[in-house]
Amino acid sequence: MRRIRVLQSFSEPRATSNPYIHQLAASLRATPGIELRTFSWSEALRGDYDVFHAHWPDTLLAGNSRLTRAGKRLAVRLLLARLRRRGIPVVRTRHNAKPHETSRTVSAVEAGFERLTVESILLNGVGTPPPHATVIPHGHYRDWFARHPRAERVPGRLAFVGLIRPYKGVEDLVAAYRELSADGSGASLTIAGSPRSAELAAEITAAAQGDPTIALTFAYVDDVAFVQAVTASSLVVLPYRAMENSGAALAALSLDRPVLLPRNAMTESLRTEAGDEWVLLFDGTLTAAALREALAASAEATGSPRFIGREWGDAGEQHRRVFAAALGGSAVGDSAVGDSAVGDSALGDSALGESMPGESAPAERAPVIGEKEETA
Structure with a gap:
């Protein structure tokens, strides 16, 4: 050959x-x-x-x-x-x-x-x-993450883990969660990852201000920290405003944690493959009601999701x-x-030949922790 x-x-x-x-x-x-x-x-x-x-x-x-x-x-x-x-x-x-x-x-x-x-x-x-x-x-990422220790699942914990960019809707997640938290749900929220800009980090920090159940870590997340943050959660929330492929969703599923994703043809297909209890969907802008419903449904996810052809x-x-x-x-x-x-x-x-003040192309690391999917 x-x-x-x-x-x-x-x-x-x-x-x-x-x-x-x-x-x-x-x-x-x-x-x-x-x-x-x-x-x-x-x-x-x-x-x-x-x-x-x-x-x-x-x-x-x-x-x-x-x-x-x-x-x-x-x-x-x-x-x-x-x-x-x-x-x-x-x-x-x-x-x-x-x-x-x-x-x-x-x-x-x-x-x-x-x-x-x-x-x-x-x-x-x-x-x-x-x-x-x-x-x-x-x-999938099952083999890749297999060498890293997992955390114990924390009931009611939501997580967003990965590079933080404007199209990923982290601000929408914080706003919806604040409404959920105000109802005394007993939930908690972890956001960990490196923001695209200082301005975006400041916006998210301001939105989370005053809620002790929100933990923000603005830093690069290596594989060990990624596995710990994802597996400590009950539900990984990825409220992307545009999603065609998501390595971050596959990473969470590879770690046996359900995901909440925006509804579109791709996420519907992933839901059919992995199982309804593993891929939970919301319509439009993320809301507190969608978070509440998804948290309740995530308890049905036991064992591991299905992967086909991956x-x-x-x-x-x-x-x-x-x-x-x-x-x-x-x-x-x-x-x-x-x-x-x-x-x-x-x-x-x-x-x-034009100048590009302040512009740099995205970093190579992507799909899993959300950059070039990322994704990969």
Whole structure:
């Protein structure tokens, strides 16, 4: 079997990297027929590889200074030009339909990679798929978290654990919980994670002020702390204002804790898979009544939820087949993907040459603790 050399858009996983990335890399390395390469700019611009596998293209723009970000914008343009010239196909895992936080630059990068994409990987089968799409369900985290000790479940405890960003609706959770707490429910709320901004942290702190049953920890949550916080809860609440995939929900379910999620086609599908008692849903904006009802229902969740098709042992071969299909498809440089893929219309100076004051792309760690799902 010919080995397919696949360059990932993520670098070699570190201790703080998303567990999704760790487990995907391990699965691909264990799969015959794949030679996995992790991202570096040297490899991307000078290495020999057959397929480029993109996850969150906007992370390629990340930098701590304006000068670094300007250099990354130029490097992305060179990468896209190289992929087109050499006919290297792009496979995209579509963690979300579009980035949760965007800019003209991010949109231009997304458009550039979109024009070069010949195969897509979807993490669920909900909605209308793009052409040449394969569903490979987001893997579970049971094995990943198995080495960490669990806490005893605290009756009535609600939890939100993970990176805190505006679209995740943590402010809605605090507002709904304050109303629940005022009724003398005996509940408690834990919020742990690193906020996107000091302003968001201040807003949440102000909303929680005066309620001793709310515990706020604004800091990075490692795997040990994540397992402790999730398993100490009776219910994990993820009141996202937009949810297409959720590694955070799968992480909580992998730790045998029920989740409360906004109702949509994806969460309905997850509920069917895991069980009604494990995936509880609310409509519209989160309310105290929804929290009260979900807390009562969470007592019915015993044992473990069902997972279907989420074994990492199968993921590597499923990915290999997609990579092989990408190589067998139309050349990247043909009429379907013309020069405009990296020309001014997609990545010209007006997009990648503009200044981005105060902007940096999201961190690589995501799906599980909620960033790039996150998610993963």
